[in-house]
Amino acid sequence: RRYLRGEEARLRDLTRFYEKVLSLHEDSAVAVENPLLAYTLIKRLQSDWKNVVHSLEASENIRALKDGYEKVEQDLPAFEDLEGAARALMRLQDVYMLNVKGLARGVFQRVTGSDVTDLYSPRRFFSLTADDCFQVGKVAYDMGDYYHAIPWLEEAVSLFRGSYGEWKTEDEASLEDALDHLAFACFQAGNVSRALSLSREFLLYSPENKRVARNVLKYERLLAESPHQAAAEAVIQRPNVPHLQTRDAYEELCQTLGTQPVRYQIPSLYCSYETNSSPYLLLQPIRKEVVHLQPSIVLYHDFVSDSEAQKIRELAEPWVSVPEASLCLHMEFRSVSAWLKDTVDPMLVSLDHRIAALTGLDVQPPYAEYLQVVNYGIGGHYEPHFDHATSPTSPLYRMKSGNRIATFMIYVSLALERPGFIIGNRRTTKNAALFWWNLRRNGEGDGDTLHAGCPVLVGDKWVANKWIHEYGQESRRPCTSSPED
Ligand SMILES: O=C(O)CCC(=O)C(=O)O
Numbered sequence: 001r002r003y004l005r006g007e008e009a010r011l012r013d014l015t016r017f018y019e020k021v022l023s024l025h026e027d028s029a030v031a032v033e034n035p036l037l038a039y040t041l042i043k044r045l046q047s048d049w050k051n052v053v054h055s056l057e058a059s060e061n062i063r064a065l066k067d068g069y070e071k072v073e074q075d076l077p078a079f080e081d082l083e084g085a086a087r088a089l090m091r092l093q094d095v096y097m098l099n100v101k102g103l104a105r106g107v108f109q110r111v112t113g114s115d116v117t118d119l120y121s122p123r124r125f126f127s128l129t130a131d132d133c134f135q136v137g138k139v140a141y142d143m144g145d146y147y148h149a150i151p152w153l154e155e156a157v158s159l160f161r162g163s164y165g166e167w168k169t170e171d172e173a174s175l176e177d178a179l180d181h182l183a184f185a186c187f188q189a190g191n192v193s194r195a196l197s198l199s200r201e202f203l204l205y206s207p208e209n210k211r212v213a214r215n216v217l218k219y220e221r222l223l224a225e226s227p228h229q230a231a232a233e234a235v236i237q238r239p240n241v242p243h244l245q246t247r248d249a250y251e252e253l254c255q256t257l258g259t260q261p262v263r264y265q266i267p268s269l270y271c272s273y274e275t276n277s278s279p280y281l282l283l284q285p286i287r288k289e290v291v292h293l294q295p296s297i298v299l300y301h302d303f304v305s306d307s308e309a310q311k312i313r314e315l316a317e318p319w320v321s322v323p324e325a326s327l328c329l330h331m332e333f334r335s336v337s338a339w340l341k342d343t344v345d346p347m348l349v350s351l352d353h354r355i356a357a358l359t360g361l362d363v364q365p366p367y368a369e370y371l372q373v374v375n376y377g378i379g380g381h382y383e384p385h386f387d388h389a390t391s392p393t394s395p396l397y398r399m400k401s402g403n404r405i406a407t408f409m410i411y412v413s414l415a416l417e418r419p420g421f422i423i424g425n426r427r428t429t430k431n432a433a434l435f436w437w438n439l440r441r442n443g444e445g446d447g448d449t450l451h452a453g454c455p456v457l458v459g460d461k462w463v464a465n466k467w468i469h470e471y472g473q474e475s476r477r478p479c480t481s482s483p484e485d
């Protein structure tokens with residue numbers, strides 16, 4: 001703003017000078033007749049113009065702009081952050097089957113066959129520019145991921161075509177860049193005829209580009225050698241990511257967001273007011289919902305109040321919202337966590353009491369970990385995992401209190417509109433807590449407790465984990481030798 005103000009003032013001053021000169025030259029005969037005018041004409045030509053032309057104001061203005069930028073530059077997102085944010089968009093696109101065309105236009109639609117579902121309707125409409133789309137495509141392109149690169153570059157090409165000739169200073173790319181990248185991505189994906197037509201279009205704008213001209217010849221030769229390529233509709237696979245076996249189930253759960261509970265059909269899934277025979281809960285039982293049997297998963301509704309949930313966030317915020325952990329760190333796979341020791345606030349002690357009363361377990365350190373508060377940003381997720389250690393060398397054993405026997409997870413907030421966690425076919429609600437056993441009674445990990453946090457589509461999401469360990473629970477949850485138990 002300061003730069004613009006400076007430049008506007010400079011241009012105003014130049015305009016004033018120019019108009020003054022114009023008006024003095026309106027009647028050129030008078031200029032030489034009046035000695036004052038004659039003097040100022042000579043002065044103008046000798047000195048005024050020189051001062052105007054050699055004025056340093058323009059360069060001083062731009063220098064100040066650059067200096068100001070350089071001062072904050074190291075605090076600005078780095079290229080990795082941009083890559084991370086682009087990958088976060090691509091993850092949302094995959095997991096929620098969002099249509100790229102729609103995303104670029106600002107709508108979050110899942111298109112499956114003839115079904116169109118709106119997953120999120122922003123309060124304020126916002127769409128992407130050609131250059132925005134190009135950058136997402138370029139991140140995928142640079143990783144050799146043509147599956148994602150192609151639809152984003154296609155959007156970029158079509159938007160650049162629509163605004164051809166309107167150069168924007170902030171843009172990194174142009175129609176030519178987008179055509180060039182898209183052509184190569186299509187070639188890599190096996191669609192030679194498409195690569196050819198895009199490269200020809202490129203040459204219309206930059207006929208002197210030798211590299212692309214050579215590519216055109218190469219594509220023409222390839223097509224002449226095997227004409228069937230012309231009709232080949234390339235189907236590229238999504239690049240492999242870890243957890244391939246579980247990925248389909250994970251994504252399907254994230255997409256369907258759970259269906260209605262089926263407890264009507266299964267009487268053993270019931271609701272109750274839970275006191276667990278604890279005097280602590282006698283006057284204020286907690287609403288318990290058994291959501292799954294094997295493994296046993298229990299949901300405690302309104303386990304925390306709104307003000308407790310708010311307090312948990314406030315206590316964790318200084319750790320998760322340090323400047324460098326802002327939006328950049330939160331986007332993509334990132335989640336940021338804080339460990340809250342009981343001494344930090346008396347509310348944490350009362351949460352511990354409530355957890356102990358409900359579960360009947362000892363949650364004093366070292367039998368349980370400090371409360372871990374996790375904040376996920378947009379695209380933030382937690383891939384399918386176990387909470388318990390699956391290897392004897394796991395750092396979890398450093399507490400010398402055994403493995404994580406159970407998880408008590410509190411939903412401090414849900415991502416706006418999109419719940420982030422689904423148990424089987426059921427989704428959780430804010431302020432609720434989930435409890436499940438990670439280990440069987442014989443101490444072995446329960447392979448059926450594999451779980452995940454779906455990518456956050458909108459806003460951010462907070463959860464708090466209390467991990468309870470094996471030691472200290474010997475008489476509270478006695479072991480058996482039966483592997484079924
Ligand atoms: O955030 C979620 O929904 C799941 C978190 C989780 O599983 C964990 O923190 O271990």
Ligand SMILES: [Fe+2]
Binds near residue numbers: 385387
């Ligand atoms: Fe977990």
